[in-house]
Amino acid sequence: MAPKRSASNFDKKYTNGGSSFDSAPVRGMAPLRSYLLLGTYLIAAILLGSSLHYQLPQPKTHRGISPLVDAGEFSEYNAIETLTYLGDTLGYRIVGTIEEAQSADYLLQKIESYKQFSRGIPDAPKFDVWVQHQNGSHRFDIMDHMVLKMYTNVTNIIVRLSCPETPANESRDCDQNAVLLNAHFDTTLGSPGASDDGSGISVMLEIIRIMSQKSWDGYKNSMVFLFNGAEESLQDASHAFITMHEIKDSIRAVVNVDSCGTTGREILFQANSREMIDAYKQAPYPHGTVMANDVFSTGLILSDTDFRQFVEYGDNLIGIDMALYKNSYLYHTHLDTPKHLQPGSIQHLGENVLAIVDYLAKNTTLTGLERTNQVVYFDFYGKIFLVYSWDTAFVVQMSTVAATACFFAYILYRSTSTSPYRSIGQTLLAYFVSTGSVIVGFVSAVAAPNIVAIILTSGLVNRPMSWFKNEAYGGLIFGPAALVAIFSTQYVSKLLPIAGHPDPEHAGFVSVLMAFTVVTMITTLTGVASSYIFFVFNLFLLLAAVINEAVLAPRSTKSVYKNGIRVGRLSHWTYMISVFPLSFIYIDYVFSLIDIFVPLTGRMGIDTPVDNIVAFIFGMVTFMLTTPFQAHAHKFGKKILAKVIGLLFVFQLAVITSVIYSGASYGGWAFPYDELHPKRLFVQNLKNITSGESSIIVAEADKAAYTLPIIHKLEQAFGVPAEVRGGSVHAAEWDSVYPFSAFLGGYRFDTNEYIKSHTSNSSLAASNEPIGFQLVGKIPSVKSFDSVYDHSTGIRSFSIIAIAPTYTWTVISFDAHVLSWSIGDTEPLNQTSHYVVRHVGGYGSDGWRLDLKVLVPEEVRAQGEEAARAWTMRAEFTALEKEGFAHRGEERLVGGVGMLGEVQKLLPIWTSTTWFGSVVGVWDL
Structure with missing residues (x-):
């Protein structure tokens, strides 16, 4: 039997709950050099990944016959x-x-x-x-909207x-x-x-x-x-x-x-x-x-x-x-x-x-x-494309989880059988905390950028979407906050009153590995095909950890201290073989992700918290690109880590300050828009042939409030205050683009007086009637035909015929309990509902027909058969004019006045506008 060993002073300190996090300096390179090298690995991976991700084939400039093989090829x-x-x-x-x-x-x-x-x-x-x-x-x-579509003469x-x-x-x-x-x-x-x-x-x-x-x-x-x-x-x-x-x-x-x-x-x-x-x-x-x-x-x-x-x-x-x-x-x-x-x-x-x-x-x-x-597939910079079944993915990914568990068992064995000696319970608790801190680090990494987003979008600062015109700006604006949160989480973990790891840097790397192992296992067991990305991280971290143990770590296992200097078991080369390949692989997905989502935020609607979405994305990206950094946070102790956190915090404040000052007006780096990254506007000249109103409605599709100066110019030009429009109350004004109308919000201008004061038509100028009653030319008509009422069932059958020459897209909306219709592949809802029917006709078409069977409302039927037979269904009909203002500058003039052209004169260069000329009316059918 081996003699019972005696506990060293270091053993006693750890056993009694002490921490070695700052008990001794680590042997190796200086902190600044170490952090710079870490950053170099990351930046090198990003730059190399960028050059490959955006690489395109050389375009063929011939007429389609290859000069090399005299055969047809794509040109x-x-x-x-x-x-x-x-x-x-x-x-x-x-x-x-x-x-x-x-x-x-x-x-x-x-x-x-x-x-x-x-x-x-x-x-x-x-x-x-x-x-x-x-x-x-x-x-x-x-x-989440039901749209009923009808089409005529499409090609x-x-x-x-x-x-x-x-x-x-x-x-x-x-x-x-x-x-x-x-x-x-x-x-x-x-x-x-x-x-x-x-x-x-x-x-x-x-x-x-x-x-x-x-x-x-x-x-x-x-x-x-x-x-x-x-x-x-x-x-x-x-x-x-x-x-x-x-x-x-x-x-x-x-x-x-x-x-x-x-x-x-x-x-x-x-x-x-x-x-x-x-x-x-x-x-x-x-x-x-x-x-x-x-x-x-x-x-x-x-x-x-x-x-x-x-x-x-x-x-x-x-x-x-x-x-x-x-x-x-x-x-x-x-x-x-x-x-x-x-x-x-x-x-x-x-x-x-x-x-x-x-x-x-x-x-x-x-x-x-x-x-x-049940298929997993992904490419590697367009050079390799891997495809395999989910069954294969499950086996491979769970095998990797099992291999990691075996490696962790080895780490536990080594930790409890070498100096300084630790009990299995203390070691497991320490790893539970350190692995948990990695997961908490992710939560904090996506939460902290959202705090920055809240600050930037607050009424006091008012700099929403400052990252919009460059997909990478989100990394600059939100990345420092994510790093502060990641490192702060590791700093706080040092303060917990438990027996810490004798070698916190090495244990931190193992904890990062174990965190990804847990996530890989959970996402694999739940059948998420995209879990392969966690598997990739798991695999490369495992390989790096194994190489570190087998090749790079110090050979001595008797003590992690030598002459009072801590000798870490995690080689700096381990960071290179983990940070560089993982960042290189992941940055390919990052470029795709931000290239899709950042421009998309310009058309996600006025109520979507796009700053928070982008903050979440860049918080997640920062975490994934810097996962091994969490182990490095323990390399030099609390004092150095506190300085790193402080520097990142100051840098984040500097970025916010720069955003505040440069994002105020066009031309600043943090102003969201420019000529090639425009703000989307929707401008509609809407004439109501039922109420007589004539309006210009300006709407936007994003949350940024940079249109107010434009609105003030329009108020001055038209001589009327703008009416705020938005929500379901005014959604019908944009029925022509339903259901996208649900994402729009903006302002309405009454143009009756402006047109009368600028028209050359003296009778129009002197008229007391609203503009909408004095339109000339072809006006849409909507009528009901073949109406039959069955008093025994309360059902009214009729046909709606709409005629709209010189118009393109038309929309009819109504509220009714529809029992059947001529819309071919779907049944009406089994209750009174709001329906929107959009119609489009190919060139040469000018009308359409819709057959309905509608249950007359119960309160009308209660008034007697005569009232039920006289009941009509109220419908609103909108029609878009064919004139191509965006293409040729043509619009349907009212009294010789072109309202879209007046708006266009006042729009800044950093906007892109979709133009509408339309009429709307209410019919009882």
Whole structure:
């Protein structure tokens, strides 16, 4: 039996609850050098990651024939030519306008030229073309609102490339299994849509050119290209194709191409099958992660694509959703023009899409495929794309958790069997506290930046969204506070009255590892596919810890002290092999995250606490990038750590002070907006043909209050005070963009007197009638027909017919207990409800019909049959004028006065405006 050892003075101190955190200096480098090296590892990872993350392929500048192999290849030059015509020559291609029809004609001309050329190619594919003009209806839920959609005469252009018409293909089996490639050629109200979705249209045309001019020998499936003409109206054209076109049942898989940005790489942000993710793996520059899929599925992005229609109405369709997404400051603004597209972005998108659809048509069996979200996938800077099943992920991740548990058991054994000796209970308690401090550090890291956000958005400071115009500014404004919180948490943990770790730095690193192990285990057991990121951290921290123990740590295990100097078991090289790779891996996701969310905050609505959202994001990012720093906090004791916290706190105060002074006016670094990062405004010239009111309504889509000087200028110009508008009371004023109207707030100006004082029409100027009663030209009309009342059931059946020549989008809203209607794929609610029905008509359409069966209100029926038969349903009808003010400066004048033009003169350069001319009226139907 070994002799019983005697306790040293150090042993007694630890056993009695003493702490070695500051009992002796650590042997090694000076604090300043150590912290600088740590920062160097982090900055080097960020800089290297930035150069790789934003790397794009060299755009091809030839006409699409490779000079190296004399074969067709994707050419950005050709694609830019197409989207320049769409975005610059035609411009705003809003459904119902002449530009919509001109776009369709242009596309058909290009497609026909490719078809003619392909006839001279041996074994070229069979080339079919359809033009679909369709009426229909559907229910579209978005942003927790139900929208009822009707459409008339929307246009789709469909191209199918399939196996050649040869004796070997007499059965035409390839026509029965198709991969669909979709993009839309219409634009939203406020944008010429060069990127959204001129990019997708130009890519599809290039792929048709390439694929129709090559041999299709060996291809198993056909390719269908859908050029849809009504996506921005809430996905009407894609609904028309997938529910009514003759080849809809042959579609087995979908590749949707859209855009919300103008620069950088395309991203895979939705996928619903393993086979489609495997197809995406064929892309030469893959960029996507299951995290993007998980985030998009939460609805936080406040957007949607045609992918939804295909998945919802197709026959068990599988697919992927791809888009350009960087620099979405210009998304749905007048700045979405060809000159703002980054060279190489379209090349990246086009080469990826071409490789995917070629693989699906040639190498995949498109039958018997099933949807699943049990897949983990992610790329590494577009160089490597990993795909594996959730079952595999579960085994690997839980095995890593188990390996970490074994390593921790070894650490416990070593801690209790070497000097200074500790009991297993003391050691476990110390690790429980230190691991808990890491988790508390995360909470404090996201809480502290929110305190900064509260200060900056307070009435006293009033500097909201000071980070907006540069995605990285959030790191400068909120990062120091997060670091103060992280280090302060570790400082406080030193003060707890427990027996501390003999080597707190080494134990701190093990505690960081154990914190990520716990999180990895929990997220894995709950089935979260995005848990792979915690697994990656767990794995690299485990590897670093094992390498430290096996190679880098001091060999002596008799004592952690030598001549009164503490010899730490955590080598500084361990920081390098943990900080650099983890930061390098994670920063790739950080750039994607902030490039999506920071610009998005400019259109999230007036009630969304965007400063707090961004503060949370950068608090989380700071924590993840600096996780090993929490161990380093214990390297030099409390005094040095207190100085570090103090310096970071002073720096945070300096940043806040700078924001206060530089964020006051345009041009300052902390002013949220500039020409290429604009504030979004919505300006509507609304004429009420029922009340006679004529108004200018100015609305904003973000929380920042920098529009007040603009409002004061408008008050002076129009000679009337602004009325504050917002909330559900005034939401109907923006029914033309329902349900996005729920996110708008702003001001209304009565323009009756202004128009009368500035008109050259003397009779209008002298009239006592409101402007809304004196409109000239074609006015919308809404009438009910074929009304039948059944007194035995209390049901009234009737049809609403709306005629709105020279108008595009129309909206009717009403409150009623509807029992049935002619909206095809949904049933009314089983109670009296508020309904909003949006209609869009393609070019040449000017009316629509809605059939209803409505239960007459009980209180009316109680008054007798005569009263019930006389009952009418009150409805409000809004119609948008076709004039293109944003594109051509045209607006519908009232008495020769153009109110939108008057507003435009007063807007600063840092705004981007969506313009509306509309009329509204109330009808009893």
